Amino acid sequence: MTSAQAPAVVRLTGVDKVFHVGDQTTTALTGIDLEIRRGEFVSLIGPSGCGKSTLLRIIADLIDPSGGEVAIGGKTAGDARRARDYGMVFQAPVLFDWRTVEDNVRLPLEIMGWDAARRTSKAREMLDLVELGDFLKHYPYQLSGGMQQRVAIARALAFEPSILLMDEPFGALDEMTRERMNSEVLDIWERTGTSVVFVTHSIPEAVFLSSRVVVMSARPGRITRIIDVDLPRPRNEETRESTHYFALVTDVREALRDGQAGRDGASAGGSGTGSLDRVRAEDGVG
Amino acid sequence: MATVATRPPSTGDGARPSWVRGVVVGGIVLLGVALVWEGVKFLGGVPWREPLALPGAPVLHDPPFRWQFANDLNLPHVWNIVLTFFEPWQRNADQNVAQYLIGTALYTWREAALGFLLGAALGLFLATLFVHSRLLERAVVPYVVASQTVPIVALAPMIVFAVGPSVAAVVIVATYLTFFPVTIAMIRGLRAFDPRAMELMQSYAASRSEIFWKLRLPASLPYLFTALKIAATASIVGAIIGEGPGGINDGLGRAIITFNQYYITGPEKLWAAIVVSAALGIGFFALVRGAEVLLMRDRPADAQG
Numbered sequence: 001m002t003s004a005q006a007p008a009v010v011r012l013t014g015v016d017k018v019f020h021v022g023d024q025t026t027t028a029l030t031g032i033d034l035e036i037r038r039g040e041f042v043s044l045i046g047p048s049g050c051g052k053s054t055l056l057r058i059i060a061d062l063i064d065p066s067g068g069e070v071a072i073g074g075k076t077a078g079d080a081r082r083a084r085d086y087g088m089v090f091q092a093p094v095l096f097d098w099r100t101v102e103d104n105v106r107l108p109l110e111i112m113g114w115d116a117a118r119r120t121s122k123a124r125e126m127l128d129l130v131e132l133g134d135f136l137k138h139y140p141y142q143l144s145g146g147m148q149q150r151v152a153i154a155r156a157l158a159f160e161p162s163i164l165l166m167d168e169p170f171g172a173l174d175e176m177t178r179e180r181m182n183s184e185v186l187d188i189w190e191r192t193g194t195s196v197v198f199v200t201h202s203i204p205e206a207v208f209l210s211s212r213v214v215v216m217s218a219r220p221g222r223i224t225r226i227i228d229v230d231l232p233r234p235r236n237e238e239t240r241e242s243t244h245y246f247a248l249v250t251d252v253r254e255a256l257r258d259g260q261a262g263r264d265g266a267s268a269g270g271s272g273t274g275s276l277d278r279v280r281a282e283d284g285v286g
Numbered sequence: 287m288a289t290v291a292t293r294p295p296s297t298g299d300g301a302r303p304s305w306v307r308g309v310v311v312g313g314i315v316l317l318g319v320a321l322v323w324e325g326v327k328f329l330g331g332v333p334w335r336e337p338l339a340l341p342g343a344p345v346l347h348d349p350p351f352r353w354q355f356a357n358d359l360n361l362p363h364v365w366n367i368v369l370t371f372f373e374p375w376q377r378n379a380d381q382n383v384a385q386y387l388i389g390t391a392l393y394t395w396r397e398a399a400l401g402f403l404l405g406a407a408l409g410l411f412l413a414t415l416f417v418h419s420r421l422l423e424r425a426v427v428p429y430v431v432a433s434q435t436v437p438i439v440a441l442a443p444m445i446v447f448a449v450g451p452s453v454a455a456v457v458i459v460a461t462y463l464t465f466f467p468v469t470i471a472m473i474r475g476l477r478a479f480d481p482r483a484m485e486l487m488q489s490y491a492a493s494r495s496e497i498f499w500k501l502r503l504p505a506s507l508p509y510l511f512t513a514l515k516i517a518a519t520a521s522i523v524g525a526i527i528g529e530g531p532g533g534i535n536d537g538l539g540r541a542i543i544t545f546n547q548y549y550i551t552g553p554e555k556l557w558a559a560i561v562v563s564a565a566l567g568i569g570f571f572a573l574v575r576g577a578e579v580l581l582m583r584d585r586p587a588d589a590q591g
Contacts, residue, residue, distance in 0.1 A: 057485075062488060081488070082491045088486055090486075094480055097584075097585050098584060111490045139584050139586075
């Protein structure tokens with residue numbers, strides 16, 4: 001599906017981010033080099049504080065990098081944002097309480113000046129895509145968490161952005177719902193051909209979804225490894241049970257552990273499972 | 287689909303019963319106040335005669351104590367206050383007190399409502415400026431606060447000097463009292479959106495005005511209505527106070543001044559005017575509350591005020 005020859009939609013070169021709080025400075029990201037090609041599904045995974053959400057917001061032009069370059073399809077991140085290249089999905093659905101499901105999906109289209117008839121037909125098309133066609137006139141609070149998140153995905157895809165940025169979109173969902181949503185997202189991605197940058201805490205989720213998994217480590221936030229996921233597509237329940245899938249999950253887990261060990265020094269590095277538990281513990285907090 | 291809620295959009299559950307309950311509880315509280323009132327008079331008032339009895343009629347009850355604050359001038363009997371509504375409001379007048387006070391109350395309400403609308407608009411305008419400019423907020427908000435420390439009884443005559451004795455002067459006084467709560471509440475309210483919703487709007491490259499109309503303002507409605515309910519009662523107070531120096535003879539302010547002048551001969555009439563003023567305030571408050579319920583009916587219950 002993705003090929004190395006496809007042009008880069010996101011190119012990060014030497015990106016740094018330093019936060020100043022009072023007289024304290026925190027290096028959130030340092031020396032980030034990353035290229036994401038068109039139609040790729042790339043996950044950013046790492047412990048809390050590794051700066052993966054910060055990196056996503058830098059790509060989205062919601063915060064400025066302290067150094068380095070961000071190029072989005074040859075444009076600056078700011079120009080890409082103004083050209084409405086980004087669809088955003090957060091951990092919480094962030095639906096507007098006062099709008100119906102349908103009106104929530106129409107919101108970006110209103111802002112982008114679509115005419116009313118096109119807005120309506122597109123919103124309905126997107127809600128059919130996420131199988132919520134029967135809930136157009138419901139209000140967000142009348143839906144379950146998983147359904148709300150599907151509305152958020154429909155909203156993000158409605159204006160056909162060239163890049164979909166997802167910040168732990170399924171982090172608040174139970175495991176069963178999460179697996180189903182993973183399959184749905186893959187299905188939508190395959191049908192729309194959008195490039196996806198996906199921030200997650202979950203190793204199985206990252207492997208199942210991605211073309212590549214970018215492993216990050218904390219303090220300072222940096223990329224420690226990029227793992228190619230060459231599982232065949234379409235991916236399904238069989239994929240989750242294949243030995244190659246398990247091997248890749250183990251790869252990512254070890255890469256995370258190495259990143260942790262590098263940070264914590266020899267004491268933690270000696271006991272692999274110990275530092276892995278720490279990753280998990282931080283997952284829970286994050 | 288474990289927790290699929292399929293009930294259609296509807297008004298808040300049990301909105302009507304809670305409204306009815308409010309009225310019933312309010313009535314019980316009112317009855318309680320009347321009982322305490324008459325209890326005080328029973329213990330420390332002056333000897334009771336029948337309502338509307340002529341001097342010299344037989345005494346029905348002689349209270350054991352004589353408390354000055356509970357005499358018939360300071361604390362007239364509840365039934366005499368009720369009965370006074372049906373007396374002519376002044377000698378040889380065609381209208382009784384009830385008709386007269388309702389007429390003046392409606393007149394005052396029109397002034398107050400105009401001041402309320404102008405004050406709400408001014409407050410909303412100022413708050414909108416302030417949330418878009420920290421500099422303006424820091425520079426001007428202290429003066430907005432200071433404006434409210436000037437006693438309205440000192441300010442009202444100055445406003446009347448400036449614009450002349452007229453309804454306009456009264457409306458300005460009402461506006462002056464109402465813009466403040468709206469300004470302060472909306473500085474907060476217009477920033478009460480979910481920060482991620484703002485990121486979302488920025489990712490759409492939404493303009494400031496789109497962010498205002500589609501995010502800031504709808505997200506601020508709980509704050510707006512809290513402020514408007516305060517403003518509604520404040521506008522009534524402002525209008526009543528403004529009517530005196532404003533030279534308005536058709537409103538509650540004039541009625542209160544008149545009944546105050548004749549307090550010695552008919553204290554019940556002033557109390558009747560106070561009752562009607564209070565009812566007007568409650569009525570205006572309830573009107574704003576009704577608008578709130580109507581506008582917020584689709585929101586989850588925890589977002590409703």
